[in-house]
């Protein structure tokens with residue numbers, strides 16, 4: 001039976017990610033660890049580009065946003081106050097036949113009855129709550145007093161530092177605090193590659209405001225975030241905005257949008273934008289006994305700010321970028337025969353490597369020296385990859401697979417062997433169109449910087 005094309009596509013993406021060094025299974029030589037992943041040389045650049053652009057757009061380019069970097073392990077009291085210790089759980093069931101464990105809300109259903117996706121049995125236990133927070137101990141004694149959790153979200157560090165950040169940054173409402181960092185959830189069933197992992201990174205904003213502005217700002221952030229995805233190469237048409245109905249939202253939220261992307265394995269959540277009212281700060285005021293209110297100089301009023309939270313996943317967005325970029329096309333190869341070209345059509349801003357640099361022949365010292373000189377000159381400004389091995393067509397294909405948007409070839413014209421007109425010019429190849437143009441070396445940096453800004 002032929003496989004579903006979407007499944008085939010996902011398999012190809014996973015295989016490319018391994019083959020080209022985007023994503024590896026964590027601890028692979030020891031059999032891996034379910035729900036944990038390592039990013040290789042290309043993957044780490046992709047994630048860095050994503051995080052840097054998010055930070056630039058949301059923090060550096062705005063005067064109403066500041067950043068912070070909280071610790072992963074915090075006082076356990078934080079998680080009691082936030083409600084995570086009591087309620088951050090998923091319903092878990094065991095299959096009595098094959099002993100596998102599953103999330104009750106993700107079980108497949110046939111004829112109105114849930115069954116085990118592993119063995120098909122319907123002999124399942126009743127669901128019971130399983131808390132997703134990883135536990136550890138701070139200090140040498142494994143006692144209840146020393147119990148700590150690895151944070152399951154970055155957001156709480158922002159709430160508990162609200163007063164310190166407000167006082168030191170002297171912001172006025174509305175303003176936001178942004179953070180990027182690791183989060184950990186002991187997911188019952190990690191799945192869909194990196195989509196649901198046990199260790200992942202979040203990019204979160206807590207945007208504090210007056211109560212009367214909460215709903216309007218939630219819609220404002222929805223637009224902002226859609227614009228962001230567009231600017232990294234994920235078109236609006238591929239993002240589904242799910243306006244969560246009243247009866248499915250957290251009780252304290254007055255509005256929540258889920259932004260979902262059309263992954264090959266189905267439309268799934270990339271980001272949540274939640275208007276959380278004053279719930280979080282109020283809980284921390286109640287539990288810590290500390291005043292976390294905002295004092296309005298103009299009206300002389302003191303009140304607890306409300307908050308809008310756009311919360312995105314780095315790993316899920318990186319996976320969406322890979323899925324969106326992956327393409328295969330039939331092209332005519334150097335030998336005149338048709339072949340399949342695999343290409344990652346990343347937006348140049350997100351591409352792990354911006355430019356491949358190739359001397360036409362590796363045994364011509366002048367070509368090699370010139371190509372190395374160009375690579376050295378570009379390196380402080382962007383990630384480049386110098387490659388002198390193999391036929392030039394093959395070197396282009398390798399960069400196509402890595403998603404490198406530009407290729408620069410240093411040939412005999414560059415070194416003036418065919419006359420002075422084209423001396424100090426190179427061939428600039430465009431990944432998507434495969435078109436080539438002649439560009440002077442002096443213009444190269446400016447051209448590339450403009451494209452990747």
Ligand code: GAP
Pocket residue numbers: 152153154155185187194195196197198199200201202204269270271272309311312313314315316
């Ligand atoms: N502070 C709000 C919060 O954490 P969430 O919807 O639970 O909300 C926000 O998580 C985002 O974090 C998700 O939209 C997703 O992108 C990412 N995320 C959550 N759980 C994840 C997991 N197990 N693996 C990868 N990413 C995850």
